[in-house]
Amino acid sequence: xxxxxxxxxxxxxxxxxxxxxxxxxxxxxxxxxxxxxxxxxxxxxxxxxxxxxxxxxxxxxxxxxxxxxxxxxxxxxxxxxxxxxxxxxxxxxxxxxxxxxxxxxxxxxxxxxxxxxxxxxxxxxxxxxxxxxxxxxxxxxxxxxxxxxxxxxxxxxxxxxxxxxxxxxxxxxxxxxxxxxxxxxxxxxxxxxxxxxxxxxxxxxxxxxxxxxxxxxxxxxxxxxxxxxxxxxxxxxxxxxxxxxxxxxxxxxxxxxxxxxxxxxxxxxxxxxxxxxxxxxxxxxxxxxxxxxxxxxxxxxxxxxxxxxxxxxxxxxxxxxxxxxxxxxxxxxxxxxxxxxxxxxxxxxxxxxxxxxxxxxxxxxxxxxxxxxxxxxxxxxxxxxxxxxxxxxxxxxxxxxxxxxxxxxx
Amino acid sequence: xxxxxxxxxxxxxxxxxxxxxxxxxxxxxxxxxxxxxxxxxxxxxxxxxxxxxxxxxxxxxxxxxxxxxxxxxxxxxxxxxxxxxxxxxxxxxxxxxxxxxxxxxxxxxxxxxxxxxxxxxxxxxxxxxxxxxxxxxxxxxxxxxxxxxxxxxxxxxxxxxxxxxxxxxxxxxxxxxxxxxxxxxxxxxxxxxxxxxxxxxxxxxxxxxxxxxxxxxxxxx
Numbered sequence: 267x268x269x270x271x272x273x274x275x276x277x278x279x280x281x282x283x284x285x286x287x288x289x290x291x292x293x294x295x296x297x298x299x300x301x302x303x304x305x306x307x308x309x310x311x312x313x314x315x316x317x318x319x320x321x322x323x324x325x326x327x328x329x330x331x332x333x334x335x336x337x338x339x340x341x342x343x344x345x346x347x348x349x350x351x352x353x354x355x356x357x358x359x360x361x362x363x364x365x366x367x368x369x370x371x372x373x374x375x376x377x378x379x380x381x382x383x384x385x386x387x388x389x390x391x392x393x394x395x396x397x398x399x400x401x402x403x404x405x406x407x408x409x410x411x412x413x414x415x416x417x418x419x420x421x422x423x424x425x426x427x428x429x430x431x432x433x434x435x436x437x438x439x440x441x442x443x444x445x446x447x448x449x450x451x452x453x454x455x456x457x458x459x460x461x462x463x464x465x466x467x468x469x470x471x472x473x474x475x476x477x478x479x480x481x482x483x484x485x486x487x488x489x490x491x492x493x494x495x496x497x498x499x500x501x502x503x504x505x506x507x508x509x510x511x512x513x514x515x516x517x518x519x520x521x522x523x524x525x526x527x528x529x530x531x532x533x534x535x536x537x538x539x540x541x542x543x544x545x546x547x548x549x550x551x552x553x554x555x556x557x558x559x560x561x562x563x564x565x566x567x568x569x570x571x572x573x574x575x576x577x578x579x580x581x582x583x584x585x586x587x588x589x590x591x592x593x594x595x596x597x598x599x600x601x602x603x604x605x606x607x608x609x610x611x612x613x614x615x616x617x618x619x620x621x622x623x624x625x626x627x628x629x630x631x632x633x634x635x636x637x638x639x640x641x642x643x644x645x646x647x648x649x650x651x652x653x654x655x656x657x658x659x660x661x662x663x664x665x666x667x668x669x670x671x672x673x674x675x676x
Numbered sequence: 677x678x679x680x681x682x683x684x685x686x687x688x689x690x691x692x693x694x695x696x697x698x699x700x701x702x703x704x705x706x707x708x709x710x711x712x713x714x715x716x717x718x719x720x721x722x723x724x725x726x727x728x729x730x731x732x733x734x735x736x737x738x739x740x741x742x743x744x745x746x747x748x749x750x751x752x753x754x755x756x757x758x759x760x761x762x763x764x765x766x767x768x769x770x771x772x773x774x775x776x777x778x779x780x781x782x783x784x785x786x787x788x789x790x791x792x793x794x795x796x797x798x799x800x801x802x803x804x805x806x807x808x809x810x811x812x813x814x815x816x817x818x819x820x821x822x823x824x825x826x827x828x829x830x831x832x833x834x835x836x837x838x839x840x841x842x843x844x845x846x847x848x849x850x851x852x853x854x855x856x857x858x859x860x861x862x863x864x865x866x867x868x869x870x871x872x873x874x875x876x877x878x879x880x881x882x883x884x885x886x887x888x889x890x891x892x893x894x895x896x897x
Binding site: 427429444446449451587588589590591592593594595596598599600601602603605606607609619623626627629630632633634635636641 | 719721722723724725727735736738741742743756759760763764767768770771800801802803804826827829845846848849850851852853
C-alpha cells in the first residue's frame with residue numbers, strides 16, 4: 267500500500283501563516299457544513315460510522331467517547347487537543363502543527379460543536395514553544411474570518427513533563443496542579459478538567475475530522491483494515507536514510523514504511539510507539555501497522571545490526587524512570603529497579619535470576635500501575651526478552667566469567 | 677440509589693450503590709490490605725497494595741477507588757493478585773533504608789506488618805541508591821525521618837483534608853519524589869504547628885510524635 271494522505275494532505279501546499287491559502291484548498295468547508303447543515307448528533311453519528319479511533323496510542327473509538335460527553339448533563343464542557351507529543355522518536359504532530367494549523371483548528375471547532383464545549387484548550391508541549399506564535403496567529407485569523415464564533419480556543423503550554431501527555435495528568439497540569447495521573451473511573455467524559463465533562467483528543471485525531479465530515483463516515487471506512495480505519499501518520503527515525511514523517515494507510519506492513527519509504531538497511535529491530543513501544547525483530551517486518559497488531563503513537567525507531575538491544579532497552583528505561591510522576595509504587599520503584607538490573611548487566615555484574623526478576627517485575631507493573639506509563643513501560647523489556655533473549659544470556663554468561671577471574675585481572 | 681449485586685470471592689453480596697470495592701469488602705469482613713487508604717480521606721490510589729482481580733478487566737484494579745458496578749465478579753486472593761501484591765511490597769522494601777530492625781517503632785510499621793502477613797522475605801530486587809535522608813528533630817511537635825517514608829501520600833491528604841493547612845506536598849518526580857514542606861525546606865516550628873494529623877496518618881513512622889518516641893525509648897509505654 268503506497269502513501270495515502272488524508273491528514274497531511276495540505277501540508278506543504280498551504281502557507282501556515284495565511285488562512286486564505288488554506289481556504290483556497292477547500293479549508294473550513296467541513297466546518298461550514300457542520301454548523302449549517304448538521305446537528306451535533308449528526309456529526310457524532312458520522313464519526314461513529316467512520317469508526318475513527320484516537321491516534322494518541324490508546325485507540326479508543328472517538329464517536330463513542332464524544333457521545334458520552336455530549337450526553338453528560340453539564341452545561342460547561344471542555345475540549346482539549348493533546349499536542350504534548352513527548353513520546354521518544356515521535357514528531358508527527360510537530361510536522362502537522364507547523365505545516366497545517368488550520369485543519370486542526372477546523373477539527374477542534376467541529377468537535378467542540380458536536381460535544382457542546384464552549385472552551386477548547388490546545389495543550390502544547392513546552393519544547394514546541396516555537397510553534398506558539400504560529401498557532402496563536404492561526405487562531406486569530408480563524409477568529410477574524412468568523413469561524414470560531416461558538417468557541418474560545420486557548421493555548422496552554424506544558425512545562426516539559428512526558429507524563430503530562432497522559433490525559434489525566436494533562437488535565438492536572440492545566441488546572442495548575444502537580445502533573446500526576448488520576449485514577450479512573452471517573453473518566454474524563456464524566457469528570458474531567460475542573461471536574462467537568464471533557465474530551466481529550468490527539469492532534470492527528472482531530473485533523474481527521476474535517477475530511478470525515480466532508481466525505482462521510484462510509485468513505486472513511488473503506489480505507490484501512492477491519493478494526494483500524496483510515497490512515498496513520500508516522501515519524502520515523504534511527505538508522506534510516508530518509509527519516510521524516512510519512513502518512514500510510516492503516517494495515518501497511520512495517521517493511522513498507524521502514525525499508526521502502528525510509529530506506530533502512532541491515533535492520534536488527536524496529537521499535538514502534540516510542541520508548542514504551544513494542545520491539546519487533548527483522549524477520550517480522552511483514553507485520554501490518556494497525557491497532558490490532560502494533561501502532562502506538564506513531565513514532566518508529568529503527569535499529570541496525572550495530573546496536574545492542576539490552577543497551578537500547580536500558581536507555582528507554584532510564585527515560586521512563588526519569589519521567590515517571592512518582593505517584594504509584596509499581597512505576598516509581600519498578601522502573602528504578604529495572605535500571606539497576608540493566609546497569610549491572612552492562613558492567614558485567616549480571617546474575618542468572620535477572621531475567622526471571624525482569625519478567626516478574628514486568629508482570630506486576632503491567633497489572634497494577636495507575637496509568638499507561640507504568641503499564642506500558644515493561645513492553646520493550648518483555649519484547650526484547652522474547653526476541654533477543656540470547657543477548658541477555660550472553661551478558662549474564664560474560665558476567666559469570668568475569669566473576670570467576672581473579673580480582674586483579676577483572 | 678438502589679442496591680447492586682456483586683460477587684466477591686465466590687460469594688454473592690448485595691450492597692448499596694455507589695460504593696467502592698474496598699468498602700464492600702470491609703463491610704463483609706473480607707480483608708484487603710491497604711497502605712495509602714484511610715476511610716476519612718478521599719482515596720489516593722497510590723500504593724496499589726489493594727489491587728484485586730475483576731473479571732473482564734484488562735489489568736488488576738485498586739479496590740480503594742474503584743466503584744462497584746452491578747454484576748462485578750471480584751477475586752481478592754487469586755494467585756495473580758497475591759503475586760503482584762507481594763512484588764509491590766518487595767518494591768517498597770527495596771528502596772527503604774529506615775532503621776526498622778532496631779527501631780522501637782518497627783512494631784507500628786504497617787509495611788513491616790504487611791510484609792510478614794504476605795510472607796515477603798528479603799526483597800529480590802535492588803536499587804543503586806536507596807532513599808536516605810537525615811532524620812529531623814527540629815520541630816517540637818513532629819519528628820520527620822523520610823528514610824522510612826514509603827510515599828503513600830497519606831500525610832499530604834491528611835494535611836489538606838483534615839487539617840486544611842496544605843503544608844505538605846509532593847516534590848520532584850519519579851524515584852526522586854519526596855514529601856516536602858514549602859520548597860523542600862526543613863520542617864521547622866515556623867512551617868508546621870501542632871495538629872500532628874500527618875503523624876497519625878503515617879503508616880511507617882516517617883512522621884511521628886516526639887513525645888511518644890521518647891516515652892517508648894524510656895520504656896514508659
